[in-house]
Amino acid sequence: MGVKLRDLVHPANLRLSELKGKRIAVDAYNMLYQFLATIRQADGQPFTDPEGRVTSHLVGLLYRTSSFLERGVLPTYVFDGKPSDLKASTLRARSLVKERAQAAWDEALAAGDLELARKKAAQTSRLTREMVADAKALLESLGVPWVQAPSEGEAQAAWMARRGDVWAAASEDYDTLLFGAPRLLRGLGAARGASRGEDTVMELLETPKVLEELGISQEELVLVGVLVGTDFNEGVHGIGPKKAMKLVGQHLGWEATLQSAGLEPSGVEAVRELFLHPPTTEDYRLRWTAPDPAKMREVLVVAHGFAEDRVQKVLSRLPTAAPTPGTQTSLEAFG
DNA sequence: CGCTTGGA
DNA sequence: TCCAAGCGG
Numbered sequence: 343m344g345v346k347l348r349d350l351v352h353p354a355n356l357r358l359s360e361l362k363g364k365r366i367a368v369d370a371y372n373m374l375y376q377f378l379a380t381i382r383q384a385d386g387q388p389f390t391d392p393e394g395r396v397t398s399h400l401v402g403l404l405y406r407t408s409s410f411l412e413r414g415v416l417p418t419y420v421f422d423g424k425p426s427d428l429k430a431s432t433l434r435a436r437s438l439v440k441e442r443a444q445a446a447w448d449e450a451l452a453a454g455d456l457e458l459a460r461k462k463a464a465q466t467s468r469l470t471r472e473m474v475a476d477a478k479a480l481l482e483s484l485g486v487p488w489v490q491a492p493s494e495g496e497a498q499a500a501w502m503a504r505r506g507d508v509w510a511a512a513s514e515d516y517d518t519l520l521f522g523a524p525r526l527l528r529g530l531g532a533a534r535g536a537s538r539g540e541d542t543v544m545e546l547l548e549t550p551k552v553l554e555e556l557g558i559s560q561e562e563l564v565l566v567g568v569l570v571g572t573d574f575n576e577g578v579h580g581i582g583p584k585k586a587m588k589l590v591g592q593h594l595g596w597e598a599t600l601q602s603a604g605l606e607p608s609g610v611e612a613v614r615e616l617f618l619h620p621p622t623t624e625d626y627r628l629r630w631t632a633p634d635p636a637k638m639r640e641v642l643v644v645a646h647g648f649a650e651d652r653v654q655k656v657l658s659r660l661p662t663a664a665p666t667p668g669t670q671t672s673l674e675a676f677g
Numbered sequence: 678c679g680c681t682t683g684g685a
Numbered sequence: 686t687c688c689a690a691g692c693g694g
Contacts, residue, residue: 381678381694389694397694398678405678531678647694652680 344515345567349583351516351552353528353545361509362414365628366527367499369513370419370488371469373531374477376514377402378467380532384456386447386463391646396473400646403477406531407484408656411630418508418628419481419488421474422495426616428574440466476641483637484660489626497521497620507628510546520567520617522560524549562590564617568610569603575613578603633660 381398382388388398410417425433443465450459481488491498499511500523510525511518518526529544553560569586571577581589581603589599596614597607635657642648 377678383693384691391694401694402678405680409679642694649693652693655680 343573344517345520345572346570346583347516347519347567350556350566350587351519351547352555353547356527356544356546358410358413358415358542358544361410361527363416364509365416365418365507366410366530367489367502367508367511368417368419368530369495369499369511369515369518370421370477371495372513372515373406373419374399374403374469374473375467376531377406378469379464382460382463384460385451386456386460388463388467395646397646397648399469399473399477400480400642400648402531403480404484404642404656407481407486408660411484411486411661412659414661416630417486417512418502419477419486420491420495420499420502421478421488423490423492423621426493426574428612428616431576432573440468476646479637479641483634483641485631485633487626487628487630489628490623492621492623494521494620496523498622499523501620501622502626516547517567517572519547519549519552520564520572521620522549522618556587556591558587558590558593561596561618562593564614565596565599566590567617568600568613569605572613572617574616575610578605632662633657 377399378388378396381402388396389401391397407417443462447459447462447466450456450462478488489498489502494517496511496513496515496518499508499513500518500521502508503511503523503525510527511523512527512530514528514531516526526547526549527544528547529542549560553563556563556566558566566583566586568575569578569581569589570583586603589603592599594602600607600610638653638657639650642653643650
């Protein structure tokens with residue numbers, strides 16, 4: 343998944359409390375898949391409503407988002423649009439992994455190995471159009487803006503961060519850096535000890551620092567990605583992050599570097615173009631408003647069988663003042 | 678994910 | 686009072 347840059351970068355720790363008052367563009371699919379993988383029963387079954395429709399993504403989104411809002415963090419969720427044609431083989435590979443995981447899940451259940459079953463089940467997660475629509479409806483009910491990306495959500499989030507509409511982009515994938523985000527937040531979805539008012543510790547990567555540390559340019563970072571492989575190209579067999587950095591660090595230029603690695607430059611030109619100039623849109627408006635209790639009830643209680651009192655409890659903790667900076671001065675609820 | 682519970 | 690386990694959906 344994504345580009346393997348983990349071994350090259352040194353993230354700083356950041357507490358959730360330090361995000362107070364900041365706008366964050368969250369890679370929605372990335373986070374929803376985390377919820378689908380995590381929020382399951384012991385045997386691996388996801389949460390479902392009485393009709394058998396999956397609700398794990400809604401559970402995660404509801405509790406995590408309300409937790410952000412309670413702490414004065416302003417999330418906006420960016421949803422993937424049509425994937426690039428370059429991603430086709432990656433998507434096929436993922437589909438195959440899911441099929442195999444499904445078989446392994448069944449097997450583990452038959453063998454009575456619950457731990458393995460849960461692990462395999464996590465890899466079978468799929469997001470349907472209906473699940474995405476439910477997630478968007480829930481966000482609207484919470485007064486949280488969402489953005490429809492024309493293609494890659496990470497690219498859109500990166501662009502929003504670059505133009506200053508949000509402070510950072512949040513995703514687990516490092517592709518966000520290749521798409522030019524000035525700041526990448528990791529670990530926003532997996533709340534370690536977020537309950538009982540604890541302060542979640544996350545990772546922050548600041549692109550200028552990353553580039554300075556590596557001694558390369560943004561374009562050369564994309565080159566590193568192309569060498570080790572991304573969702574949009576295979577990379578070179580035998581070249582991992584370390585060798586790729588050694589090669590790119592020689593500053594031979596795009597073509598010479600690729601040729602010395604045995605890659606035909608014309609074959610990855612489209613990948614370079616995708617990372618440096620991805621499809622994005624300006625067609626969005628970031629406005630955080632008060633939650634709509636009736637709509638929350640509609641989406642969660644009526645449509646999906648959530649317990650009324652639990653939804654009510656979440657609602658009671660949400661700030662009632664619209665916290666959109668610039669349009670709101672009274673932030674009593676955020677004290 | 679986050680809350681509730683119950684045993685130490 | 687703390688925390689792991691179980692629940693919710």
